[in-house]
Amino acid sequence: MTSLSLEQAPKHQQKEQSNLSKSSSKVLLSIPSLSLYLCSSCDNFCKHILNAWLATMFVERYKVSAAEAGVCLATVEAVGVLSRVLCGMRDPLGTKFRWAASSAAFLLQGAFLFLAFNAPNPKYCSLFLTLYALCTGGHSV
Secondary structure (H helix, E strand, O other), X not given: OOOOOOOHHHHHHHHHHHHHHHHHHHHHOOHHHHXXXXXXXXHHHHHHHHHHHHHHHHXXXXXXXXXXXXXXXXXXXXXXXXXXXXXXXXXXXXXXXXXXXXXXXXXXXXXXXXXXXXXXXXXXXXXXXXXXXXXXXXXXX
């Protein structure tokens, strides 16, 4: 093992920091990292848009009271939280198939949102939104 002189130590540390920053940027700009960021952004965007808009949609489209709309949406939120907690406690597929489970959960979420927006009545809309929320545990852990 060689020792560094005082003059070489800062250069050596700068070189290591430079290599570390290059490898960090490669990881952050890799396809899987960018895909994960995109999926997470889409999920967050959908959740925030839905939370802001769904109560109004329930009242205007289905002519239900604000209290009924609140109960439906609170149920959806509770199922989403429970789904995250339960999937976080136990991952039945293990890490080997985690990417497949996450991809399937995102696809199912999109399908359930489509069905919820085209539902003929508030019960079906609530059902599809609850199924949408149930899928969040598949990728949010």
